[in-house]
Amino acid sequence: xxxxxxxxxxxxxxxxxxxxxxxxxxxxxxxxxxxxxxxxxxxxxxxxxxxxxxxxxxxxxxxxxxxxxxxxxxxxxxxxxxxxxxxxxxxxxxxxxxxxxxxxxxxxxxxxxxxxxxxxxxxxxxxxxxxxxxxxxxxxxxxxxxxxxxxxxxxxxxxxxxxxxxxxxxxxxxxxxxxxxxxxxxxxxxxxxxxxxxxxxxxxxxxxxxxxxxxxxxxxxx
Amino acid sequence: xxxxxxxxxxxxxxxxxxxxxxxxxxxxxxxxxxxxxxxxxxxxxxxxxxxxxxxxxxxxxxxxxxxxxxxxxxxxxxxxxxxxxxxxxxxxxxxxxxxxxxxxxxxxxxxxxxxxxxxxxxxxxxxxxxxxxxxxxxxxxxxxxxxxxxxxxxxxxxxxxxxxxxxxxxxxxxxxxxxxxxxxxxxxxxxxxxxxxxxxxxxxxxxxxxxxxxxxxxxxxxxxxxxxxxxxxxxxxxxxxxxxxxxxxxxxxxxxxxxxxxxxxxxxxxxxxxxxxxxxxxxxxxxxxxxxxxxxxxxxxxxxxxxxxxxx
Numbered sequence: 001x002x003x004x005x006x007x008x009x010x011x012x013x014x015x016x017x018x019x020x021x022x023x024x025x026x027x028x029x030x031x032x033x034x035x036x037x038x039x040x041x042x043x044x045x046x047x048x049x050x051x052x053x054x055x056x057x058x059x060x061x062x063x064x065x066x067x068x069x070x071x072x073x074x075x076x077x078x079x080x081x082x083x084x085x086x087x088x089x090x091x092x093x094x095x096x097x098x099x100x101x102x103x104x105x106x107x108x109x110x111x112x113x114x115x116x117x118x119x120x121x122x123x124x125x126x127x128x129x130x131x132x133x134x135x136x137x138x139x140x141x142x143x144x145x146x147x148x149x150x151x152x153x154x155x156x157x158x159x160x161x162x163x164x165x166x167x168x169x170x171x172x173x174x175x176x177x178x179x180x181x182x183x184x185x186x187x188x189x190x191x192x193x194x195x196x197x198x199x200x201x202x203x204x205x206x207x208x209x210x211x212x213x214x215x216x217x218x219x220x221x222x
Numbered sequence: 223x224x225x226x227x228x229x230x231x232x233x234x235x236x237x238x239x240x241x242x243x244x245x246x247x248x249x250x251x252x253x254x255x256x257x258x259x260x261x262x263x264x265x266x267x268x269x270x271x272x273x274x275x276x277x278x279x280x281x282x283x284x285x286x287x288x289x290x291x292x293x294x295x296x297x298x299x300x301x302x303x304x305x306x307x308x309x310x311x312x313x314x315x316x317x318x319x320x321x322x323x324x325x326x327x328x329x330x331x332x333x334x335x336x337x338x339x340x341x342x343x344x345x346x347x348x349x350x351x352x353x354x355x356x357x358x359x360x361x362x363x364x365x366x367x368x369x370x371x372x373x374x375x376x377x378x379x380x381x382x383x384x385x386x387x388x389x390x391x392x393x394x395x396x397x398x399x400x401x402x403x404x405x406x407x408x409x410x411x412x413x414x415x416x417x418x419x420x421x422x423x424x425x426x427x428x429x430x431x432x433x434x435x436x437x438x439x440x441x442x443x444x445x446x447x448x449x450x451x452x453x454x455x456x457x458x459x460x461x462x463x464x465x466x467x468x469x470x471x472x473x474x475x476x477x478x479x480x481x482x483x484x485x486x487x488x489x490x491x492x493x494x495x496x497x498x499x500x501x502x503x504x505x506x507x508x509x510x511x512x513x514x515x516x517x518x519x520x521x522x523x524x525x526x527x528x529x530x531x532x533x534x
Binding site: 153154157158161164167170183192195201202204 | 341
């Protein structure tokens with residue numbers, strides 16, 4: 001999933017303080033799972049902002065909505081008929097949702113309420129960690145199912161570097177060394193000899209380096 | 223691996239190929255634009271080493287660039303080893319700097335990953351890591367031996383660089399330390415300068431395993447040594463520097479002498495280490511990294527019986 005984290009309330013207030021009517025829009029997908037931008041968080045944020053404006057003696061209309069997704073036309077269309085009632089929308093979907101809503105409602109300020117962090121997993125309740133950087137060319141087949149692009153701080157294809165200590169990364173003793181994990185898994189799979197295969201220089205053109213990316217599937221186009 | 227035919231004009235390669243125990247040291251460039259700093263450091267050690275490594279923004283602290291510092295050594299008639307990390311430059315910049323180095327007759331390069339930027343003065347900066355250190359070795363060899371850029375185009379007048387890599391026999395996981403060396407050799411590394419060695423037993427085990435695999439016939443191994451200045455430094459290296467193995471008996475020995483004698487003890491340990499490692503099968507030389515303590519390199523070299531340096 002796309003993992004996001006709440007923005008500090010002070011930063012959100014700075015974004016919305018000059019508006020008189022605000023729609024807070026959550027998303028029922030990834031950000032709900034990572035407890036940053038779902039229906040529950042929409043309610044909490046709305047309460048916080050209402051309290052803030054009330055303390056200032058300012059009458060600001062704050063409404064709540066949580067869409068099924070903010071990355072699809074059909075769900076974003078659900079607010080078309082009432083978006084004119086608001087000066088701005090505070091979207092607490094990921095950056096994808098914020099932008100897609102802004103594209104659709106061109107004359108309306110659409111403001112972000114979360115920081116979009118990474119593609120990751122729920123390790124345990126309240127702990128999410130990164131697994132993928134969407135480089136567009138998956139090499140997990142040769143690295144024991146562990147991604148050096150997202151999990152090695154130097155994204156080494158032929159790691160580990162000399163900073164790997166007791167299974168941990170040189171940047172932080174709480175971060176696992178990706179290459180220790182890869183070696184451990186290759187061993188478990190009885191494929192440690194794969195370690196010695198040199199991974200060739202990567203084609204980063206499918207990554208961010210190649211500019212904004214696009215997937216076109218003629219077979220599924222309508 | 224003596225009596226190999228040198229492939230480049232590198233003096234370091236010639237010394238190693240002639241079967242001499244080579245001696246290199248390193249100088250860290252200054253945090254400013256005064257080039258005489260590097261010249262003064264080089265002046266202190268130049269008669270006692272065969273080549274001088276110039277570090278590349280080590281520990282991610284911004285300094286004068288390695289290439290400019292190497293050029294300064296070259297202008298002094300010395301033999302530089304250009305350290306290059308892949309942290310800060312993409313494949314365009316790396317290849318471009320390799321050509322620039324070759325244009326000044328810099329004939330040695332050491333291919334490194336580089337410490338993560340979190341350790342330095344630019345922790346909020348971006349890192350590059352377009353290619354890794356293994357792939358940088360391949361890149362230099364490709365440019366030299368195929369005469370081509372990574373993109374496939376011909377290089378007019380390809381660079382002639384003797385290609386080195388680092389090896390850390392002490393980092394984890396230990397079981398891939400020798401396979402990792404094999405991988406660097408397969409990538410094209412011709413000489414290796416190791417991480418600082420304090421755990422001689424473990425280093426000798428690594429050398430034996432490398433020898434058993436026939437790797438020592440394919441690469442020159444130069445043992446890395448850093449003299450300890452104080453017991454505090456020994457403890458710091460053990461506890462705080464990733465991938466460093468400082469055994470307790472070394473710390474005990476440093477702590478066992480009065481503070482004012484610790485530097486002397488550190489030099490003694492360094493010299494004893496070199497003397498012991500000289501006897502190790504397949505040892506090709508020593509890389510003495512006296513961090514901000516360059517003035518001690520001559521006495522270490524002399525006391526280790528590595529002076530005078532051979533003429534080749």
